[in-house]
Amino acid sequence: MLEHYEQDSLLRxxxxxxxxxxxxxxxxxxxxxxxxxxxAAVNYVYGTDVEVIRESLGIFYxxxxxxxxxxxxxxxxxxxxxxxxxxGGFIIDPE
Numbered sequence: 001m002l003e004h005y006e007q008d009s010l011l012r013x014x015x016x017x018x019x020x021x022x023x024x025x026x027x028x029x030x031x032x033x034x035x036x037x038x039x040a041a042v043n044y045v046y047g048t049d050v051e052v053i054r055e056s057l058g059i060f061y062x063x064x065x066x067x068x069x070x071x072x073x074x075x076x077x078x079x080x081x082x083x084x085x086x087x088g089g090f091i092i093d094p095e
Contacts, residue, residue: 003090005066014061015076015086024058028080032062037070058082066092 005011013032019025030046044062046052051062066072075087 002071004093005090007067007069007092007095009066009092011064011066011090012061013064013074013076014055014059015078017058017060017078017082017084019082024056025082026054026058027078027082027084029078030060031077031079032060033073033075033077034062034064035073036068037072039068066090068092069094 013034015030015032017025017027017030030052032044032052033041034044035041044052046054046060053061053063055061060076069092071089071091073087073089075085077085
């Protein structure tokens with residue numbers, strides 16, 4: 001079941017990356033895709049796009065003001081040193 005938020009909420013997309021041993025680790029490349037209702041996916045790459053922040057080893061986030069009403073989808077992808085994909089979604093309700 002998807003979580004619901006009010007329109008204009010400040011949300012944080014957070015991803016935690018771990019290596020095969022379970023220890024926190026940074027992937028070589030980190031990408032976040034976000035899809036708003038009726039809009040093509042926007043992607044953000046750590047190290048290229050300032051919106052993606054490294055909080056600490058293996059933990060990254062992007063803050064987002066949710067102003068588009070409807071279902072949103074997101075997907076983090078780590079490649080190289082830590083290869084994993086994490087996805088989810090949420091719904092923005094009208095005011």
